[in-house]
Amino acid sequence: MKTVIQDTSRNSSPDEAQKWGGNESHSDSELELIRQAQAGDRHAFGALICCHRERVIGVVYRMCGDIHLAEDAAQEAFIRAWMHLPKYRPEAPFRSWLYRIAINAALDVLRRERKTVDIDEIPLMTSKDGPEATMVQAEREEQIRQAVIALPDASRSVLVLREYEGLSYREIADVLGIPIGTVMSRLNYARKRLRAMLALYLEEL
């Protein structure tokens, strides 16, 4: 059965974040940084980048499956965030607002590059085991990465936000601008697909 992909987040602007009802409260220092950045302070925005860089790169890396593309997409995401920042309202969680931009940037970069993941780019793992075990482990990780990338964009977005970022269904719905029911069905679909693709490794666990 093929799941109908209806990714409304692709067509909506980041300022829709204003209507999000997130529970995440900003710290005073972050709020102040956001205000300063909204007023055009690049240093304040630099501090915001420092705070959120790791998470944004994490999300876009899981979406792209390639660290070089992910860094490009993360930079793109922060530049878009800078441009849209005056429209951002602190009632919405900044992290969710940023995730939404990051996911869109990752999908745009992927579409633009259409780059296939090179097997040579598999990072070498430092392990106590011998080289053979390291290679097996590296291949396993690569298979997992490829399986995630093989998911449709809409399902992958939901899976990444849930499995790697630990967002609740409500937060995922807010980030992607979709109903909670859609989050559930997309996550269900993504997990089913992954279980089928990674059945070999799941049996070992």
Added chain:
Amino acid sequence: MSKTGHITERLSAYYDHELSPREQKQIAAHLDTCPACRAELEQLRALSRLLQESPMPAHITRPDQFVTRVKLRLPRRSSKTAWQRGIEAVWRLAPVGLIGSGAFIQAVAIVSGMLTLALRLGGEKSALLSVFPMVSSSTEPWLAEMLNMSSASLGELWKITYRCFQYGGPLGWGVTLRFIATALISLLYLTWMAMWWACSRHYRDYVNRHQSEQ
């Protein structure tokens, strides 16, 4: 759809603790009696563990380098609306416009004055009109009077002046209007200067205060 199938579909949400407490209890009760669903749940747990086995690559750009790269690529951003930008453009161009208008009025006055002087000194009517074709007696009634001045005696000058006033010539409305326009432009320009000075002083104070707070 069977009861078991229904639970299987909701098992993912159960695993994420995203169901209502009542539904969580229902599914927990079902899991106690259904080995197939328990195995499904275990598969979900195993999948989460497996996904965590794919770590982030170690060679990521250092935070300071990343921030520098992004900041270098940040475009100029204007938070002003088109309306505000329009007002700002008018504000910036106001002195140019005022000085230009003043200069134009003065230029017209000088040309008119020179023309009048030339006529008083006995210039040729036809020659003057050929030099200044845009100024004809029909459009500038005062000129018609002035053109007749060359032959007029000094005694008749007051009569001509009086008629010029009647027509609104250079000594009448023309001069008055030019005087008013020049005064108005000067006033507007001085007002702009005063506002500019006040704004720049306010901005200087704000910057100084901000810096001293830091």
